[in-house]
Amino acid sequence: MEELATENSVQESLANRYKLINNKTSNDPFQKAYDFDSIDLMRQANCYAYYQTIDQNEGPEAIVNGKTCTMLGSNNYLGLTxxxxxxxxxxxxxxxxxxxxxxxxxxxxxxxxxxxxxxxxxxxxxxxxxxxxxxxxxxxxxxxxxxxxxxxxxxxxxxxxxxxxxxxxxxxxxxxxxxxxxxxxxxxxxxxxxxxxxxxxxxxxxxxxxxxxxxxxxxxxxxxxxxxxxxxxxxxxxxxxxxxxxxxxxxxxxxxxxxxxxxxxxxxxxxxxxxxxxxxxxxxxxxxxxxxxxxxxxxxxxxxxxxxxxxxxxxxEPQRVDRLNKNAQYMREQLRTRGFNIGHTETPIIPIIVGEDIKALTLWRELLKEGVYVNAVIYPAVARNQALLRTSYTSEHSREQLDRALEILQKMKNSYQF
Incomplete structure (x- = not known):
């Protein structure tokens, strides 16, 4: 219950953050920064999804906080890094x-x-x-x-x-x-x-x-x-x-x-x-x-x-582009078949639309615990109530890595009903 209460406070703060920044009246232009508490609340709820330290990023996998994850959050489309x-x-x-x-x-x-x-x-x-x-x-x-x-x-x-x-x-x-x-x-x-x-x-x-x-x-x-x-x-x-x-x-x-x-x-x-x-x-x-x-x-x-x-x-090596698009097509088909809302994507960028900002942040946290790294995208980067998990794929992802990620995403869908 304590974590849930914290997440509720994060949701409330997120809903009010731009109203606070844009409408606050003060003779100190820095005051809006001191009053902005959303980041602190997200950190307390362990759902701050930004400025994460990635120790090592080796294409389809990354090491985050000492843990190896399937990387579904980079733009390294052809694995050339x-x-x-x-x-x-x-x-x-x-x-x-x-x-x-x-x-x-x-x-x-x-x-x-x-x-x-x-x-x-x-x-x-x-x-x-x-x-x-x-x-x-x-x-x-x-x-x-x-x-x-x-x-x-x-x-x-x-x-x-x-x-x-x-x-x-x-x-x-x-x-x-x-x-x-x-x-x-x-x-x-x-x-x-x-x-x-x-x-x-x-x-x-x-x-x-x-x-x-x-x-x-x-x-x-x-x-x-x-x-x-x-x-x-x-x-x-x-x-x-x-x-x-x-x-x-x-x-x-x-x-x-x-x-x-x-x-x-x-x-x-x-x-x-x-x-x-x-x-x-x-x-x-x-x-x-x-x-x-x-x-x-x-x-x-x-x-x-x-x-x-x-x-x-x-x-x-144009086959890299071919592999990339085969992986992307496989994931689009699999996610749609499983009932995920992925919008109108036609590319290796596949958004999973979840709705509320706090739900996207919570899912980001739970996916990371399970060893899958995605990007949580919330308003104003997307429209209100259209928060999403931005996933992206590379030519170097193996079918085994993709299938494991699908299993974990399905588990989250069942648990959080999105």
Missing amino acids: IEPRVRQAAIDAIAQFGTSLTGSRLLNGTHALHEKLEEELAKFLNKEAALVFTTGYQANIGITTALVGKNDYLILDKFNHASITDGADLAKGKTVYYQHNDMNDLERVLQSIPEEHGKVIMVDGVFSMEGDLADLPNINRLAKKYSARLVVDDAHGVGVIGEAGRGTANYFGLEDDVDLIAGTFSKALASIGGFVAGDRKVIESIKHFGRSILFSASLPPASVAAALESLRIMQQ
Whole structure:
């Protein structure tokens, strides 16, 4: 009863936390931080699911607090973080070029490795040129701050990644949203924008929480109809879908229609950093006017070398992408058959929708006890009462690991009725 009472207090605190932060009146701007008790309560109830220390993460398994778990919470889609060739490429780059370039790409931080990676990325994505950023987040900031001016409109899916919405806040143009993957609503928004204004539709290729695909064929059709540019953030698409992992535009046969493809090296490509690929003149403009590339230190040689080697392996071994999608298809089929609500996912990101925030946090805790690591996602990362367990899969998961995870998930479903 004591733990239940604590969980009830956590639920109440979670329900009130944003009201408290946004409406509290005080002459001390820090007071809202001192009054915010949800994190302390979650820790007391042993259901604080964030900033967990993972001692070791070896692809399909991880060691968390000394315990080996089946890892269903990473974006290591192709298992390349544990690939010896990728690790050796990073080691060799440190030995030859050092640990940092200590400056921005603009001034003293551009290395031959950056240029080689950009060249191979552009060729891989069938674009004229590419540009490498220090993070994927910064790639989207660079695009919007360079290209969206005061007379332009940026048109966003409501479920887009935070890096896109933050980029919109930093851009000088106007931002409008349409309902998630709702083409009627997108057309309504496009119709409302005066013809003389520039228009950029920017959308996730694969939505990072829901695992569903953007309706790219119809988005492209509407972009053409209303003379809008189309930008796809393919952070969870490159390495996951399309020929040899070429991403969402390739999957739909729209590489020539999508104006810019952005992405990250921190998922399938086993490193850190981001990129954008497109027409050479547009990339040159982003290179010289994107605030995030002008005012950030450049990606260090080891990270560039790891991403470059991962890109090469992905092309040499397309069977990794095939294994990934076979594992994902198996889990989608099994979870649906067992009555789990997994939404409209079509990818290795498979959400298990459970409802209340506290239920997601409690399930996270109980799954970890049983040796399965997932991610608990609560409001505002998802809509109210749509809290979920975000599971994701890799090419390296064995059928035995997946079946064991299914057994434990089924046990939790029976116990917690979701």
